[in-house]
Amino acid sequence: MFALMRSDWExxxxxxxxxxxxLIFVFIVGFDCFFLNMQKLGAFDNVSTVPLxxxxxxxxxxKEVSFFLVLIIGPMLIIDSMNGEYTTGxxxxxxxxxxxxAKLFLAKWLNLAVLLLLFTLVTFxxxxxxxxxxxxxxxxxxxxxxxxxxxPVGAFFYCLTSYGLFYLxxxxxxxxxxxxxxxxxxxxxxxxxWIAAAVGALYVSDSLGFLLMGMDTVFKLTAGMYHxxxxxxxxxxxxxxxxxxxxxWQRRGWTK
Numbered sequence: 266m267f268a269l270m271r272s273d274w275e276x277x278x279x280x281x282x283x284x285x286x287x288l289i290f291v292f293i294v295g296f297d298c299f300f301l302n303m304q305k306l307g308a309f310d311n312v313s314t315v316p317l318x319x320x321x322x323x324x325x326x327x328k329e330v331s332f333f334l335v336l337i338i339g340p341m342l343i344i345d346s347m348n349g350e351y352t353t354g355x356x357x358x359x360x361x362x363x364x365x366x367a368k369l370f371l372a373k374w375l376n377l378a379v380l381l382l383l384f385t386l387v388t389f390x391x392x393x394x395x396x397x398x399x400x401x402x403x404x405x406x407x408x409x410x411x412x413x414x415x416x417p418v419g420a421f422f423y424c425l426t427s428y429g430l431f432y433l434x435x436x437x438x439x440x441x442x443x444x445x446x447x448x449x450x451x452x453x454x455x456x457x458x459w460i461a462a463a464v465g466a467l468y469v470s471d472s473l474g475f476l477l478m479g480m481d482t483v484f485k486l487t488a489g490m491y492h493x494x495x496x497x498x499x500x501x502x503x504x505x506x507x508x509x510x511x512x513x514w515q516r517r518g519w520t521k
Contacts, residue, residue, distance in 0.1 A: 266368060266371075266372065269368055269369055269372035270372040270375060270376055272372075273346075273369070273372050273373050273376050274376050277346060277376060277380070280345065282341070282342070282345055283342065283345075283380070286338050286341065286342060287383075287384070287387075289338075290330070290333065290334075290338055290384055290387070291387065291391075293330055293333055294326065294330055294387065294388055294391050294392075295391070297326055297329040297330055298326060298391065298392070298395045300329070301317060301322065301325055301326060301329060302317070302395075302399060302400070304317070305317055307321060307322075307324070307325035307328075308325075309408075309409045309484050310481070310484075313409055315406070315407060315408070317400055318396070318400050318401055318402060318403050318406060319396045319397050319400050319401065319402040319403070319417075320396070320402065320403060320406045320415070320417055320420035320421070320424075321396075321406055321408065321420060321424065322392055322393075322395060322396030322400055323388075323389055323392025323393050323396055323424045323428075324392075324408070324423075324424045324427055326388060326391070326392035326395075327388055327389070327392065327427065327428060327431060327480065328480045328484075330388055331431065331479055331480045334381070334384060334385075334435065335434075335435070335438065335463075335477070335479055336460070336463075338384070339381060339384075339435060339438060339439075339442075340438070340442055340456055340459045340460075341456070342377065342380060343377055343438075343439055343442045343443060343446070344442065344446045344452050344455045344456055344459070345452070346373055346376075346377055347370075347373060347442075347443050347446045347447065348446035348447070348449075348451070348452055348455045365515070366514045366515050367511045367512075367514055367515040369514070370443075370510060370511050370514040371507075371511065373443075374439065374440070374443060374507065377439055378436060378439060381432070381435045381436070381439065382432060385428060385431065385432050385435065388428075389424075389425070389428050392424075393421075393424075402417065404416065404417075406420050408420075408423060408484075408487065408488060409484050409485065409487070409488035409490065410488035410489060410490065413488075423487060426487060427483050427484075427487050430482075430483045430486060430487070431479055431480065431483050433499060433503075434475050434476070434479040434482070434483075434499065435479075436503055437475075437476065437499050437502040437503045437506070438459075438463075438476060439506075440502060440503050440504075440505075440506025440507050440510070441459070441462060441476070441502055441506045442455075442459045443506060443507075443510045444506045444509055444510045444513075445458040445459050445462060446458070446459075447510050447513050447514065448513075462476070463476045463477040464477060470498070471493045472493045472494045472495070472498040473498055473502075474493070475495065475498075475499065476502070482495065
């Protein structure tokens with residue numbers, strides 16, 4: 266299993282899209298840092314805002330870049346790995362070897378999970394560093410729920426928890442996008458399929474709104490204001506996506 270992960274990890278970074286996506290993302294994170302610093306306010310929604318400071322800057326930086334991770338960079342990297350390799354014929358060269366197709370999918374999924382974690386950690390590290398370097402600190406801060414106040418340590422773990430919840434949403438997206446691009450032919454159709462699924466989920470159930478409105482869900486969840494089921498729908502998306510896609514990979518004739 267480790268050999269499969271290492272082989273796929275090497276192929277992932279040999280594709281220029283991966284490194285270019287990371288560099289573009291770092292540029293976007295840096296640009297949003299200066300953009301937020303000029304605003305001086307962090308907005309939870311159209312009504313609720315708080316002054317930006319050392320303790321909450323990383324949280325609002327995640328809000329600014331979450332759009333790129335959910336709708337652009339994340340799906341692009343997932344589809345490129347899961348569908349692009351098959352479309353270009355690269356995957357056939359791997360699958361002619363005596364390896365389990367299901368294990369290869371799992372190796373790809375785990376590598377992509379690590380890659381998404383890297384993007385998330387970059388955002389958190391830059392947000393914390395920029396906040397401590399350029400913004401004023403405070404003895405206590407409030408987030409979406411004004412009834413709760415947090416000191417510097419509490420605010421740090423509040424932001425860290427928010428990042429963790431957002432990362433879980435990215436993993437659910439990874440599982441569903443993997444399934445979609447396994448069922449649909451071609452990279453473009455797969456990307457449009459993911460967008461359609463994310464938007465359509467809003468009309469299916471409010472509990473699936475986190476797929477498209479991730480940070481809005483995270484803000485309300487950490488403030489105790491989220492009134493829909495979260496963990497069960499998320500785990501269902503995560504688990505069913507992996508299980509169904511792994512089953513399809515195991516049964517499909519990839520080398521034909």
